[in-house]
Amino acid sequence: MPATDLDQIVNLCKRRGFVYPSAEIYGGFRSAYDYGPLGALMLRNVKNAWIRAMVQARDDVVLIDAAILGPPQIWEASGHLANFTDPLVDCTNCKNRFRLDKLDDADTCPSCGKHGTFTEARQFNLMFKTQAGPVEDAGAVAYLRPETAQGMFVNFANVLQTTRKKPPFGIAQVGKSFRNEITPQNWIFRTREFEQMELQFFVPPADSGRWYEYWCNERLDWYMRHGIPAEMLRLRPHGPGELSHYSAGTSDVEFRFPWGFDELEGIAQRTDFDLKAHSEHSGERLDYFDQTTGERYVPYVIEPAAGATRTMAAFLLSAYDEDEVNGEARTVLRLHPRLAPYPVAVLPLSRKDTLTPLAHEIRTMLSERYLVDYDETQAIGRRYRRQDEVGTPLCVTVDFDSLDDKAVTIRDRDTTEQQRVPVDDLLAAINDKLGF
Numbered sequence: 001m002p003a004t005d006l007d008q009i010v011n012l013c014k015r016r017g018f019v020y021p022s023a024e025i026y027g028g029f030r031s032a033y034d035y036g037p038l039g040a041l042m043l044r045n046v047k048n049a050w051i052r053a054m055v056q057a058r059d060d061v062v063l064i065d066a067a068i069l070g071p072p073q074i075w076e077a078s079g080h081l082a083n084f085t086d087p088l089v090d091c092t093n094c095k096n097r098f099r100l101d102k103l104d105d106a107d108t109c110p111s112c113g114k115h116g117t118f119t120e121a122r123q124f125n126l127m128f129k130t131q132a133g134p135v136e137d138a139g140a141v142a143y144l145r146p147e148t149a150q151g152m153f154v155n156f157a158n159v160l161q162t163t164r165k166k167p168p169f170g171i172a173q174v175g176k177s178f179r180n181e182i183t184p185q186n187w188i189f190r191t192r193e194f195e196q197m198e199l200q201f202f203v204p205p206a207d208s209g210r211w212y213e214y215w216c217n218e219r220l221d222w223y224m225r226h227g228i229p230a231e232m233l234r235l236r237p238h239g240p241g242e243l244s245h246y247s248a249g250t251s252d253v254e255f256r257f258p259w260g261f262d263e264l265e266g267i268a269q270r271t272d273f274d275l276k277a278h279s280e281h282s283g284e285r286l287d288y289f290d291q292t293t294g295e296r297y298v299p300y301v302i303e304p305a306a307g308a309t310r311t312m313a314a315f316l317l318s319a320y321d322e323d324e325v326n327g328e329a330r331t332v333l334r335l336h337p338r339l340a341p342y343p344v345a346v347l348p349l350s351r352k353d354t355l356t357p358l359a360h361e362i363r364t365m366l367s368e369r370y371l372v373d374y375d376e377t378q379a380i381g382r383r384y385r386r387q388d389e390v391g392t393p394l395c396v397t398v399d400f401d402s403l404d405d406k407a408v409t410i411r412d413r414d415t416t417e418q419q420r421v422p423v424d425d426l427l428a429a430i431n432d433k434l435g436f
């Protein structure tokens with residue numbers, strides 16, 4: 001049973017060091033979170049799993065890492081200065097603020113329940129504005145990027161020139177984005193600082209419909225391949241009134257959160273909107289010349305845009321389970337081995353000096369290839385339970401027999417089954433069980 005209440009995961013994550021409220025010793029900073037020892041590893045694994053599928057496994061996508069700070073020109077050209085807004089309303093009774101498009105009833109305040117107390121909607125720009133350098137004048141204005149995508153568009157010509165790719169090809173990026181959300185909510189689902197994993201896939205205009213279908217299916221499949229059950233996912237095409245200013249068609253991959261289906265990722269047909277806009281504003285040519293056909297054209301773009309932090313919440317919620325082992329209740333995160341903070345833990349049966357050298361030797365050997373946790377505190381049963389709760393797929397136990405028979409036990413998180421394996425075969429056995 002996946003988690004039905006967000007608090008189950010929020011509490012586990014706080015208690016075990018996945019996610020802490022930011023600046024907690026100062027009372028917290030609304031909507032900001034810090035990723036602790038386990039969360040930092042898991043978030044990195046989520047991003048790596050995306051890069052593996054989107055870049056490493058393909059020969060038609062390259063990775064970049066563009067600046068977070070940018071000049072206003074980028075955001076003027078992209079339309080974000082004019083259009084990246086949410087409609088904001090204030091309740092004149094309780095003074096709370098809401099995003100009009102996210103209210104169930106546009107006339108009733110969800111906070112105090114009064115009708116007809118909302119102000120007229122105002123368009124609120126979500127970009128964080130700052131200044132670059134010591135002088136506060138108009139020339140110093142800079143923005144924190146609200147999406148990573150523009151980094152791909154403004155580098156289109158650079159990448160084309162340096163990689164000699166030709167459409168269909170993609171530019172991928174993973175990194176932080178910032179939005180001054182009116183109502184950050186639901187833990188790491190909607191925060192003002194978050195991480196995105198985005199691909200701009202450039203195609204000949206006539207092929208864009210086909211590639212749009214392809215990426216919708218491929219992205220939905222990625223979540224399933226990494227352990228989210230099919231019934232917790234759906235692909236939802238946007239209605240005409242919902243489309244972003246640049247989009248000719250968008251579908252969202254949605255996940256069944258405890259509050260209902262909500263977005264994990266948007267797959268948008270951005271047409272040639274961005275390349276044309278940047279070309280017009282910068283005066284640079286941003287198109288592609290096909291030498292085989294002698295045709296020059298501005299490629300269309302299909303953009304699968306996912307949130308890394310939001311996706312991490314979905315992986316945690318769907319992996320959460322409670323069951324019973326030997327009559328004892330346990331909490332277990334059935335995370336995909338590639339996403340678990342630690343794929344392996346080494347647990348010497350006791351803290352006795354006699355076991356420590358061999359246990360350390362095994363930890364060192366495994367850590368050449370895997371991130372390995374090492375734990376020698378408390379009884380072995382409790383240590384298994386701790387590893388289950390943070391999703392460690394395999395525990396390697398070193399016991400007193402190990403000193404004689406040069407073998408150790410591998411315990412499986414999901415089945416709790418144990419298997420004796422010679423130390424010499426340990427790496428191969430783990431590789432076999434984890435699948436990497």
Ligand code: ATP
Nearest residue numbers: 181189190191194196263264265266305306307310
């Ligand atoms: P929403 O409608 O939820 O505000 P969006 O449609 O504006 O999201 P996109 O611009 O399509 O979002 O961004 C792509 C992805 O980036 C989203 O699907 C989501 O996973 C992630 N994302 C966007 N905003 C946030 C946020 N404030 N906090 C965490 N993740 C976010």
